[in-house]
Amino acid sequence: MWIKLISPRVTMRPMDSAFKRQMAPPLALLVLGALTPRHHRVTILDENVQRLRLTDRPDLVGISVKADTAQRAWEIARSYRRKNVPVVLGGIHPTACPEDCARHADAIVVGESEELWPRILRDAEAGRLQRIYRNDRPADLTRSPVPRWDLIDPKRYLYTNTLTIGRGCPWRCAFCYNSSPNLPAGYRFKSVQQVLAELASLGSRHVMFIDDNFIANPGFARTLLPALRSLNLTWHTAVSADISHHPDLLDLMAETGCRSLFIGFETLNPESLRSARKRQNQVDEYERIIDSIHQRGMMVNASVVFGFDEDGPDVFDRTTQWLIDRRVETMTAHILTPYPGTALHARWLADGRIIDHDLTHYNTSRAVFRPAKMTTADLEARYLRAYRRFYSWAGILKRVPTDPRRRAAYLLFNICYRKYGRIASALGTLGWMRAIGRLAAKIAYPPLRADSLGVETPSAEWTTT
Numbered sequence: 001m002w003i004k005l006i007s008p009r010v011t012m013r014p015m016d017s018a019f020k021r022q023m024a025p026p027l028a029l030l031v032l033g034a035l036t037p038r039h040h041r042v043t044i045l046d047e048n049v050q051r052l053r054l055t056d057r058p059d060l061v062g063i064s065v066k067a068d069t070a071q072r073a074w075e076i077a078r079s080y081r082r083k084n085v086p087v088v089l090g091g092i093h094p095t096a097c098p099e100d101c102a103r104h105a106d107a108i109v110v111g112e113s114e115e116l117w118p119r120i121l122r123d124a125e126a127g128r129l130q131r132i133y134r135n136d137r138p139a140d141l142t143r144s145p146v147p148r149w150d151l152i153d154p155k156r157y158l159y160t161n162t163l164t165i166g167r168g169c170p171w172r173c174a175f176c177y178n179s180s181p182n183l184p185a186g187y188r189f190k191s192v193q194q195v196l197a198e199l200a201s202l203g204s205r206h207v208m209f210i211d212d213n214f215i216a217n218p219g220f221a222r223t224l225l226p227a228l229r230s231l232n233l234t235w236h237t238a239v240s241a242d243i244s245h246h247p248d249l250l251d252l253m254a255e256t257g258c259r260s261l262f263i264g265f266e267t268l269n270p271e272s273l274r275s276a277r278k279r280q281n282q283v284d285e286y287e288r289i290i291d292s293i294h295q296r297g298m299m300v301n302a303s304v305v306f307g308f309d310e311d312g313p314d315v316f317d318r319t320t321q322w323l324i325d326r327r328v329e330t331m332t333a334h335i336l337t338p339y340p341g342t343a344l345h346a347r348w349l350a351d352g353r354i355i356d357h358d359l360t361h362y363n364t365s366r367a368v369f370r371p372a373k374m375t376t377a378d379l380e381a382r383y384l385r386a387y388r389r390f391y392s393w394a395g396i397l398k399r400v401p402t403d404p405r406r407r408a409a410y411l412l413f414n415i416c417y418r419k420y421g422r423i424a425s426a427l428g429t430l431g432w433m434r435a436i437g438r439l440a441a442k443i444a445y446p447p448l449r450a451d452s453l454g455v456e457t458p459s460a461e462w463t464t465t
Contacts, residue, residue: 096341
């Protein structure tokens with residue numbers, strides 16, 4: 001069979017540039033490609049980096065769906081189904097909202113696909129696709145293959161150096177997809193050898209672990225990190241705010257080349273944290289977390305959320321000033337978004353507070369609900385103003401790191417990515433996105449050695465991207 005896997009075009013927020021769409025390939029589709037037996041032909045089409053033509057007739061189409069890409073995914077599915085090409089929808093949105101997606105496809109996947117995909121392919125070949133394929137148990141990630149990077153054109157992306165060490169989360173925050181009953185609770189991880197093999201497959205010393213929470217299992221992190229010591233990596237990842245309880249992990253991260261940590265601080269209001277069931281966050285520990293990370297030469301990317309019921313109009317300036325005063329290098333801000341299928345969505349839907357059901361607006365830049373202490377228009381306007389203030393020239397200059405190890409990367413991100421991202425990313429849309437990523441890595445970080453990873457790999461060329 002000819003199997004076509006599609007990643008629909010994501011929606012853009014007002015502060016976004018082409019960097020968002022061309023940041024990295026859809027890793028889940030590369031894993032599906034690796035799970036597909038080699039006697040099938042597999043192609044991956046990422047609508048974020050190339051034009052999607054709907055005139056072809058593959059034997060099977062698989063589409064990865066998120067909330068904000070759902071409507072576009074349904075359009076693509078409708079076009080192929082008109083030609084009697086069977087369509088399978090998978091990803092986080094069909095898992096969280098199977099009933100909404102089932103009518104748009106011949107089959108949907110609920111849950112993780114590793115153990116379902118071979119059966120789906122056999123059924124498709126035999127012409128007997130089932131309506132729903134449900135994985136009622138967590139996937140065994142020790143059987144998850146190395147993604148097939150050969151299925152994409154690396155020149156189209158800023159980075160082709162992403163991987164995960166595990167999946168899931170020990171926490172069930174109300175606004176997160178992990179609160180959906182259709183997602184398995186808890187956290188699973190790969191073997192250390194698997195992670196090393198994936199690192200080798202990237203052909204890069206500069207990598208990004210895109211896990212939701214690198215320290216979801218602190219014991220596994222303590223096992224993995226020493227294995228990275230000899231690799232001379234420069235790397236980045238996300239951790240939960242309880243990293244403050246594990247100073248030894250921060251030491252290991254710094255020793256093995258970690259340069260930045262994304263942390264969901266979310267809010268400075270303890271009541272908001274309690275209402276969101278985010279028990280791992282303690283506001284009185286935030287400043288110590290930031291200081292501990294900075295002392296080890298790493299940058300902090302603070303994720304914050306506006307729109308909790310406890311938030312009044314003063315929350316925007318108060319939060320932004322707090323981040324500026326502590327020289328937090330980058331801020332990723334969101335409007336609280338009740339994603340369909342989450343505990344928050346169920347609660348607000350029952351209360352009649354969700355006023356916008358257009359899924360293209362579910363990208364954290366729109367107020368799709370009725371806030372408690374301000375209007376939707378005020379919430380959106382003040383959110384954008386907070387972004388402008390944080391990334392103003394005054395905000396950038398006040399936050400320049402005192403540690404010279406962090407300055408080059410800081411200035412590149414704040415000026416080239418945020419301040420003038422539309423100009424810089426315009427070059428990338430001409431086919432130079434990977435070249436931009438390589439240049440940024442060389443400027444931001446010192447040269448990396450090219451000694452062997454010690455893992456068998458078909459790639460003999462090491463780069464610094």
